[in-house]
Amino acid sequence: MLRIAIQKSGRLSEDSLKLIRECGISFVSSSYKLKVEASNFPLEILYLRDDDIPGYVQDGVADLGIVGQNVLVEAGCANLEVEALGFSKCRLSLAVPRGAEYNSVADLQGKSIATSYPTILGDYLAGEGVRANLHTISGSVEIAPSIGLAEAICDIVSSGSTLLGNGLREVETIFRSEAVLIAAPNLSAEKQELLDQLRFRMQAVRRAQR
Numbered sequence: 001m002l003r004i005a006i007q008k009s010g011r012l013s014e015d016s017l018k019l020i021r022e023c024g025i026s027f028v029s030s031s032y033k034l035k036v037e038a039s040n041f042p043l044e045i046l047y048l049r050d051d052d053i054p055g056y057v058q059d060g061v062a063d064l065g066i067v068g069q070n071v072l073v074e075a076g077c078a079n080l081e082v083e084a085l086g087f088s089k090c091r092l093s094l095a096v097p098r099g100a101e102y103n104s105v106a107d108l109q110g111k112s113i114a115t116s117y118p119t120i121l122g123d124y125l126a127g128e129g130v131r132a133n134l135h136t137i138s139g140s141v142e143i144a145p146s147i148g149l150a151e152a153i154c155d156i157v158s159s160g161s162t163l164l165g166n167g168l169r170e171v172e173t174i175f176r177s178e179a180v181l182i183a184a185p186n187l188s189a190e191k192q193e194l195l196d197q198l199r200f201r202m203q204a205v206r207r208a209q210r
């Protein structure tokens with residue numbers, strides 16, 4: 001039996017469940033059960049926080065997972081990706097207060113930047129030769145400049161309305177993300193065979209949507 005970890009409740013949940021159902025896999029989902037078994041495919045679904053999914057798959061507690069590339073790469077687990085899924089598209093961007101002067105990323109030299117993505121941001125800044133002070137916060141990052149916590153932010157953007165609503169201007173996109181299927185490194189031959197069947201079905205679902 002394959003075990004797949006998906007987000008319990010959040011932006012990935014609905015599309016993850018929909019994709020599994022569109023693969024012809026039936027299961028009864030209830031908001032109380034954190035683990036359900038499919039009735040017509042050897043699959044068990046675990047409902048978790050998205051941040052915990054890369055670690056569970058890396059350690060083999062779950063065989064598969066569905067998570068955003070932003071969370072996967074930040075966790076240092078990019079090697080687990082097996083299939084891009086095309087939903088939950090977003091970008092990780094740098095933003096500064098609307099009135100602040102900004103010409104290039106070099107302007108962030110010595111500045112303080114609030115983010116939930118210190119690894120991706122740190123790698124990006126190092127590649128640009130910029131040294132900045134990163135403040136890692138786990139949510140409501142967009143509030144940081146207005147309360148004096150940081151001079152810039154780096155966070156997930158989708159429509160851009162959250163930046164706009166907090167008086168911020170997007171100045172650089174540093175990473176593009178979508179939901180991906182991930183798999184544990186050393187699956188048994190039986191599990192690998194089931195994964196291949198599942199990927200085949202997922203690819204057919206995506207082709208049908210194009």
Ligand code: PRT
Nearest residue numbers: 010011012049050051068088090156157158159160161162
């Ligand atoms: O509880 P749990 O830890 O499981 O969930 P979470 O709150 O950490 O994650 P969740 O559900 O918010 O997002 C899950 C994944 O969806 C993210 O890791 C991204 O891969 C993807 N995704 C897609 C987004 C967005 N779009 C998005 N807009 N994740 C977050 N946002 C937030 C962003 O942080 C910002 O605060 O929405 C705000 C910006 O949205 P716009 O539309 O105003 O630009």
Ligand code: ZN
Nearest residue numbers: 049050051052
């Ligand atoms: Zn999360």
